[in-house]
Amino acid sequence: MPRLSKTPLAWKNLTHDWRRLAAAIAGIGFAVLLMFTQVGFQNALFDSQVKIIDELQGDIFLVSKAKYTLAAEKRFSISRIHQASSCSGVSGAYPLYSELTTSVLRKMEHGNGNRGYPLRSLGFQLSDPIFKSQDLQKNLNRLRQPSTALIDEKSKTKKFNFPRTSDAELAQYTLELANQKLTLVGTFNLGTDFAHDGNLVMSSVNFAKFFPHRKRFGDPLSVVDIGIIHVQENFSPEDVQKTLQKTLEDDVLVLTREAFRAAEIKFWDKSTPIGTIFLAGKLIGFVVGMVICYQVIYSDIAEHMPEFATLKAMGYKTAYFFRLIVVQALLLSVIGFVPATLASLLIYEWLAGQTGLLMQMTPSGIAYVFATTVGMCVVSGLLAVRKLLAADPASLF
Amino acid sequence: MTDQTTIPATSGAFVGDLQLPLTVQVKNLNHFFGEGELRKQALFDNYLEVRRGEIVIMTGPSGSGKTTLLTLIGTLRTAQEGSLKVLGKQLQGCDRDLIVNVRRELGFIFQAHNLFESLTAYQNVNMAAELAGLDPMIAEGRIKSLLTRLGLGDRIHYKPKSLSGGQKQSESPSHGDWSTNPNSSWPTNRLPHSTKNQDEKSSPFSKSSPATRAARSSWSPTTIAFSTLPIAS
Numbered sequence: 001m002p003r004l005s006k007t008p009l010a011w012k013n014l015t016h017d018w019r020r021l022a023a024a025i026a027g028i029g030f031a032v033l034l035m036f037t038q039v040g041f042q043n044a045l046f047d048s049q050v051k052i053i054d055e056l057q058g059d060i061f062l063v064s065k066a067k068y069t070l071a072a073e074k075r076f077s078i079s080r081i082h083q084a085s086s087c088s089g090v091s092g093a094y095p096l097y098s099e100l101t102t103s104v105l106r107k108m109e110h111g112n113g114n115r116g117y118p119l120r121s122l123g124f125q126l127s128d129p130i131f132k133s134q135d136l137q138k139n140l141n142r143l144r145q146p147s148t149a150l151i152d153e154k155s156k157t158k159k160f161n162f163p164r165t166s167d168a169e170l171a172q173y174t175l176e177l178a179n180q181k182l183t184l185v186g187t188f189n190l191g192t193d194f195a196h197d198g199n200l201v202m203s204s205v206n207f208a209k210f211f212p213h214r215k216r217f218g219d220p221l222s223v224v225d226i227g228i229i230h231v232q233e234n235f236s237p238e239d240v241q242k243t244l245q246k247t248l249e250d251d252v253l254v255l256t257r258e259a260f261r262a263a264e265i266k267f268w269d270k271s272t273p274i275g276t277i278f279l280a281g282k283l284i285g286f287v288v289g290m291v292i293c294y295q296v297i298y299s300d301i302a303e304h305m306p307e308f309a310t311l312k313a314m315g316y317k318t319a320y321f322f323r324l325i326v327v328q329a330l331l332l333s334v335i336g337f338v339p340a341t342l343a344s345l346l347i348y349e350w351l352a353g354q355t356g357l358l359m360q361m362t363p364s365g366i367a368y369v370f371a372t373t374v375g376m377c378v379v380s381g382l383l384a385v386r387k388l389l390a391a392d393p394a395s396l397f
Numbered sequence: 398m399t400d401q402t403t404i405p406a407t408s409g410a411f412v413g414d415l416q417l418p419l420t421v422q423v424k425n426l427n428h429f430f431g432e433g434e435l436r437k438q439a440l441f442d443n444y445l446e447v448r449r450g451e452i453v454i455m456t457g458p459s460g461s462g463k464t465t466l467l468t469l470i471g472t473l474r475t476a477q478e479g480s481l482k483v484l485g486k487q488l489q490g491c492d493r494d495l496i497v498n499v500r501r502e503l504g505f506i507f508q509a510h511n512l513f514e515s516l517t518a519y520q521n522v523n524m525a526a527e528l529a530g531l532d533p534m535i536a537e538g539r540i541k542s543l544l545t546r547l548g549l550g551d552r553i554h555y556k557p558k559s560l561s562g563g564q565k566q567s568e569s570p571s572h573g574d575w576s577t578n579p580n581s582s583w584p585t586n587r588l589p590h591s592t593k594n595q596d597e598k599s600s601p602f603s604k605s606s607p608a609t610r611a612a613r614s615s616w617s618p619t620t621i622a623f624s625t626l627p628i629a630s
Contacts, residue, residue: 006527007520009513016515310511313473315501315528318493394473397509 010328013304014335021335024296028336029343031289032373036344037351038281039365044357045274046265048193051358053261055190056096057129059237060244061260062227062252069267071195073100075214075223076252084227087247089235095224096130097123097204099211100196105160105182108174117159119198121149121177123207130228135188136201142185143203147210149177153187154356155198178210192356194268227252286376294380297329301384308388309396318389322382329381333373341366418485421447421470421621426479428465439465443479452620467621471505472496501528510565512557518544518568519553544568 015021052070053061062084066074078095085093099121106116124130126140139150153164163169167186175182177200190199202210204221214220231240237256244254255263269275301308308321341361348359388396428440439462447453457463468474469481469488476489484502486495512521519540526536544553547567549560557565 007516007523009516009524012515012520013513304513306507306509306511307513309473310505310507311524313471313500313505314525315497317497392474394468397507397511 010324010331013300014328014331020296020300024332025336025339027292027296028289028332028373028377029340031285031292031376032337032340032369033344033347034285034288035282035369035372036341036361036365037347038278038285039369040344040348040351040359040361041281041357042274042278043362043365044352044355044359045194045278046268047358047360048191049195049268050261050264051191051193053257053264055132056226056228057132057230058094058228059231059257060229060241061255061257062093062229062244062248063225063255063260065251065253067225067253068271069195070098070264071100073098073225075225076227078222078224080248080252081224081227083248084229084244087240087244089232089240089243090229091232092129092230094124094128094130094228094230095204095221096226096228097207097214097221098225099123099207099214102178102211102213103200104178105198105200106176106179107161108176116176117197119152119155119160119200120196121200121202121207121210123202123204125204128228129230131188131201133188139186139188143201143206145183145185147181147206148183148185149200149202149206150186150188151184152190152192152199152201154189154191156192156356160198180210182210191358282372286372289373289376290380293329293332293377294384296332297325297377297381298384300328301325301388305388305396309393312388312396313393321385321388325381325385326378329377330374332381333370333377336377337370337373341369418449419446419482420449420451420484421445422480422482423466423470424480426466426469426476426481428462428469428474428477440469447621455621470621471503472500473505510557510568512565512568514557517554517556518549518560521557521568 014024049070062076062080064074064076066072068074081093081095084090100118103121104116104118106114126143131137136150142148143150151160151162151170155162162173162184164187170184170186173184175184188199188201192198208220212220215223229240229244231237241254241256248254311320345361348361351357352359423443423445426440426443427438429436429438431437443462443466445466455463455466465474469476470483472483472488479489481488483499486499488496488499512518513524516524522540522544523536526533526540529536531539541550541553544550549564549567552560552564557568560568
């Protein structure tokens with residue numbers, strides 16, 4: 001049988017010494033892991049920040065013009081909601097109330113001291129279509145009783161140490177929210193982010209009772225944090241958004257779902273040091289990986305230098321060695337990448353459990369890290385092979 | 398090339414006045430190592446002519462420039478000053494492509510075997526066959542018969558690690574001697590290189606050495622051998 005392919009020298013050299021191969025995989029895998037952790041944290045941060053947007057129903061959102069991020073407690077008048085609901089193409093406009101700084105949860109327990117932890121309280125009229133979650137819809141009836149709330153089961157366990165599986169046990173706890181008695185009647189699922197350690201949801205009636213000072217003089221429910229607008233079926237959200245922008249005073253921003261999401265991510269990426277920090281982290285991972293990769297490929301070439309010099313003396317061209325090293329670098333990046341990706345998956349899971357952040361291995365994240373890994377290996381391979389390409393065979397033995 | 402093939406494979410001493418083409422022509426060759434203050438001349442105004450079919454043995458004390466001259470002729474080193482013609486091609490100041498072409502016409506037997514540890518004996522020799530662009534079917538037959546002739550018939554698919562030192566020595570000439578001309582028999586021109594640290598048995602000048610065996614088995618090579626040993630031994 002004729003052999004169609006040539007001697008797979010790159011593969012043979014790479015796999016000949018399994019100890020060296022294991023070291024190479026570990027080295028490159030480490031760099032891949034480093035980059036995945038950075039990418040994962042960055043995506044987790046951004047995804048966690050906008051998780052609440054993803055959990056909300058509605059097509060268009062109203063926020064105060066001064067609200068630069070969701071955690072900023074800038075509000076607008078409820079009259080904007082009323083105006084919006086009468087606009088053409090709008091099927092409904094609903095207010096969502098949110099409180100963070102005064103929303104302090106305290107566990108009244110002997111020996112627990114007086115320590116309270118802030119968490120985000122969300123209030124809405126129970127009849128309004130606010131959240132997508134079906135579980136939450138089922139539990140809404142429980143919120144009709146006075147001084148009740150549901151707690152986010154993803155609230156940080158260290159600070160909010162409640163039984164998350166049994167509603168009956170949960171109800172036994174004596175708690176205070178903003179210095180008023182609170183009974184937890186169940187859980188829901190939202191997730192924490194970098195600004196919020198936990199979440200409560202409650203009816204707007206209870207919300208007004210807990211936080212009467214939201215507005216200095218007047219109804220606490222007359223100032224809104226987020227307006228949620230549903231668009232009629234035969235209207236496009238973009239058109240309705242334009243109409244609303246024209247109709248409403250310019251103290252509110254009218255944002256489509258995508259724009260709302262993008263603006264929030266942009267804040268965390270650009271207006272905080274976070275984007276730069278993660279960029280630096282990724283760069284460090286890249287450089288570390290390149291150094292490791294260079295070492296691996298360089299020592300491999302150095303060890304085989306007499307053999308390569310012999311091939312050169314036999315008449316193999318520069319292009320052959322060029323190809324050989326590129327193939328070797330590609331193989332190295334693939335066999336380093338696969339186990340490191342699997343390890344990263346485990347680390348993501350562990351980190352998600354520890355932090356409550358959304359650690360997700362997205363296709364774009366995988367593509368990004370893989371492209372970086374390949375680039376890292378090929379560039380360092382080409383740097384390592386320079387000597388072999390330029391020198392006379394006699395000086396290589 | 399065609400009329401040359403009729404010339405018998407003998408040493409140049411027996412061809413008398415026949416005007417054989419010069420295989421190696423060295424004129425006025427100087428070579429330096431190092432740069433700047435450390436620049437040191439290794440070859441001073443060297444002249445050498447080697448005709449087709451000749452076997453040349455060169456001896457000299459350590460550091461006299463044998464290897465330098467050999468590696469220059471073997472295109473392993475770039476010629477600096479003077480004229481160096483190998484197989485009719487001027488190597489001084491020529492471009493890379495020409496050097497690569499000349500390299501493919503030469504065989505070089507190294508002191509060390511320089512075999513890839515990751516490849517089997519067969520695959521190591523095949524690296525040369527692939528370079529020559531031989532049909533894989535033909536190459537397979539040739540590699541097997543060559544390795545068998547060199548006493549490696551039962552070890553064709555062994556890696557160098559499991560070959561003895563002598564067997565590795567046998568394999569390396571077959572690694573080095575492939576003609577790019579598929580019509581010719583394979584070994585064309587070879588440059589064995591030996592120093593005193595090799596024993597008599599594996600010396601390229603002994604009857605049983607791989608180079609001698611390869612030289613005897615083929616038709617018209619030019620062989621240049623270098624050694625620090627007196628030939629009388």
